[in-house]
Amino acid sequence: MSALGLSNCAHEPVTQANASHASGSQISRDSHAALNSLYAKDAHARRLGNKAAGVLVFPDIVKGGFIFGAEGGNGALLQGGKTTRYYQTAGASFGLQAGVQKFGYALFLMNKAEVAKLDQAGGWDVGSSPSVVVLDYGKATEYSTATADNKKTYAYFFNQKGLMAGLGLKGSKITRIHPGQ
Template sequence: MKLLKTIPLLLAMLLAFSTLTLAEDTAEEIDNDSNEALMVFYKEVNGGKKFLDNAKGYVVFPDVKEAGFFVGGKYGEGALRVNGETSGYYSITSASMGFQMGAQQYSLIIAFTTDQALKIFMRDDDWETELDLNIALAEYNAEEEADDVDFGSNMVGFVFDSEGMMGNFSFEGTRFERITPDID
């Protein structure tokens, strides 16, 4: 019983002292942060630039924050790029319950390797990974070129530039939603 009273208190403290902010950045800030994240991606992932150049489109989430203590969540904002140009802005959110503890921050790119996958992503204002499409988390040898690997999916997620410790990464229960950030 004491544990049941302690968990809400700890959750409230986590939220109160968290650096996790849910305020939307401006379109210019999202684009600039996305460009910086792409530069890091190109340096960290062999063949990453060529892989994205061959993709039908990709969404860049330059600063996803995730935290949890039995109850957890993640949030980030990003830019959808088609033919190298921004064609929309999206948020990524997720909530989870279970044994988890920690916090991390990372960049995420989801590449759409087929026109159909890109159309499904762009079709609705929001969707969840289990309901619409499954995203393959890129696993490859650091010496391999990303553009030479068959990831076996028409949507491939790359997690990079990670800080902190959360224990695992999952797209399960992840929701993507179209947002309209301020112009300035």
């Protein structure tokens, strides 16, 4: 709960400052490249992407902390192979943590209702969404698109670098941004 509260406090000033300095074309290029790289490494992710109503890709999230932590990065919503909107993820945390890491993640939004949730109520609190299922390589290999629940959102983490314990979406907020070209 505290991480969720901290992320709400941290996100609005970060979002406004970030959007004014972001390049939409760069975010789009990076998001497409990251998703193509994930698909090349993981056939299960590609099959899931083929069934999804949209894929929200954050290619470069930077996370760091020592007791207090923060993370953030930009991404794009890809639908039908095209970038349709831009988003920022930001989060804050408190607890036993130390380190810095960089990673990416893709959210496979399995139906139009999940896509619509992205822009409702000023942003999407990922930590409060019970419908997000995190798939790691172990779970993904047992997972097939035949068992995909069209009412959920599936998250894939990729390109982890650095030293920090654990990966998760709890306490992060996704907010739509309108970057420059």
